[in-house]
Amino acid sequence: MKIAFSTQGSSLEDPIEPALGRCRNFLIVDLASGAFRVEPNPGAKASGGAGVRAAEALVAAGVERVITGSAGPNAKAVLEAVGIAIEEGRRGAIRDHLPAFPAHAAPAAEKVAASPALSPPSRPNPAGWCFCERCGYRSEEDQGLPCFKLRCPGCGSTLERRFGG
Numbered sequence: 530m531k532i533a534f535s536t537q538g539s540s541l542e543d544p545i546e547p548a549l550g551r552c553r554n555f556l557i558v559d560l561a562s563g564a565f566r567v568e569p570n571p572g573a574k575a576s577g578g579a580g581v582r583a584a585e586a587l588v589a590a591g592v593e594r595v596i597t598g599s600a601g602p603n604a605k606a607v608l609e610a611v612g613i614a615i616e617e618g619r620r621g622a623i624r625d626h627l628p629a630f631p632a633h634a635a636p637a638a639e640k641v642a643a644s645p646a647l648s649p650p651s652r653p654n655p656a657g658w659c660f661c662e663r664c665g666y667r668s669e670e671d672q673g674l675p676c677f678k679l680r681c682p683g684c685g686s687t688l689e690r691r692f693g694g
């Protein structure tokens with residue numbers, strides 16, 4: 530079950546925004562896992578129909594309950610049409626309105642796949658390396674010998690010296 534809160538913020542400590550249609554974000558808590566995520570409210574910047582746009586976004590997000598200060602009649606109509614429960618008159622920090630969680634699922638921000646750490650730029654070795662044309666083997670470091678005197682450990686071919694990155 531997912532519960533959405535209207536808020537101007539993005540954390541459980543942020544207060545519930547009184548107006549559903551005009552909140553900046555929805556904070557959506559998945560009660561099964563305790564994970565929450567923040568979705569922008571498309572109604573926040575709408576010149577008209579903010580309530581409906583907000584409600585449609587909540588429907589699309591698959592929430593089953595909405596906790597807010599107040600929802601306009603248009604938003605309510607959209608939410609009620611699909612059976613989403615609306616709890617109005619809530620205020621204060623979102624955390625204070627969360628139902629009890631299973632012990633294993635304390636609320637926490639949804640894990641976002643971290644972007645891979647940037648590896649330091651590879652520095653071209655001015656001495657180059659020994660390369661096997663046949664299988665692509667590349668010696669890790671210069672062994673102080675002419676490559677053509679070396680044999681590829683993979684396929685036994687003679688190696689060639691290569692330069693560059």
Ligand SMILES: [Zn+2]
Nearest residue numbers: 661664681684
């Ligand atoms: Zn080889």
